[in-house]
């Protein structure tokens with residue numbers, strides 16, 4: 620197993636593993652890491668259903684990008700620590716992620732997780748590198764508070780990441796209240812996910828646990844790190860979530876109230892000029908512009924805008940006054956890229972650049 624050396628990130632090859640490699644998010648990891656300049660996939664883990672098979676036989680590949688030959692021939696291992704490289708991305712089902720990710724961290728692995736299980740733990744960073752890179756300081760608290768030789772860093776729920784990236788440029792105006800309704804893609808439910816009978820020509824106004832995740836995770840992400848903990852942002856969030864017959868891309872209708880109501884053009888400027896550590900450091904997966912405001916009156920749309928910035932950009936549009944709060948607008952992001960695998964890879968790139976792996 621190769622581990623990172625003393626050389627600069629650009630010339631290092633780091634072996635990585637993927638837990639939940641056969642799932643929807645696992646497949647995005649494989650596609651996004653296929654030509655990654657720093658990370659090379661050498662280990663795959665999934666359930667007993669897949670264990671012992673080659674990846675080609677274990678997974679039904681569902682992405683338009685070709686399955687790389689080297690990955691197709693790789694064997695799928697059991698999801699127990701020991702044989703995987705130090706750095707492991709996780710797209711595990713949340714029913715098992717708590718136990719498995721904890722065991723890997725205990726054994727010395729660095730887990731970059733997509734699952735909900737550890738996101739709200741006070742010593743675990745819930746990271747969006749453009750928004751709260753300073754929350755990585757929680758890793759020192761984690762090291763002191765857990766008997767883990769490794770660490771866990773998480774990325775947000777796929778709807779929360781879109782909302783938090785749209786709100787982060789607006790923090791400067793004193794975010795007070797947010798009302799959000801989501802229109803979420805079917806890929807967000809994994810595979811086989813929602814039965815076609817239920818979703819075709821339909822809208823399902825319930826996604827188990829999603830509203831609570833949006834309402835709580837957003838406050839942690841936008842919160843302030845102060846010495847030993849993250850103090851949640853005081854903004855109040857009220858969420859309604861729906862599943863719609865869209866393949867990829869979560870669309871969100873957002874109303875927002877401020878302490879200091881800005882002019883609309885000032886908000887648009889704030890969206891378009893928003894940048895963070897990934898852009899400063901030119902991380903490989905960083906979009907040039909994390910948030911883009913679209914002036915067309917019928918955008919953003921998942922069919923047209925979901926792949927902006929290789930799926931890492933959040934598109935915003937339709938900013939207008941709100942007669943209940945101050946303003947309302949629409950945001951859109953790619954749920955399995957910015958909302959999952961791409962987010963986790965960007966987190967790992969930041970950790971590597973900061974010498975934290």
Ligand code: NAP
Pocket residue numbers: 638639640641642643644645664665666667668669670698710711712713715716733734735775776777806807808809810954955958959
């Ligand atoms: P998925 O398609 O259902 O994939 C689940 C993965 O977990 C599969 O690789 C499966 O392996 C593995 N798994 C299931 N039970 C296991 C067990 N007992 N031991 C080891 N592995 C097991 O789900 P997904 O949509 O990729 O989501 C994965 C995680 O990411 C979830 O926690 C989800 O909430 C989160 N997430 C998803 C999205 C999204 O847009 N889809 C976005 C953000 C976060 P087998 O194939 O062998 O069963």
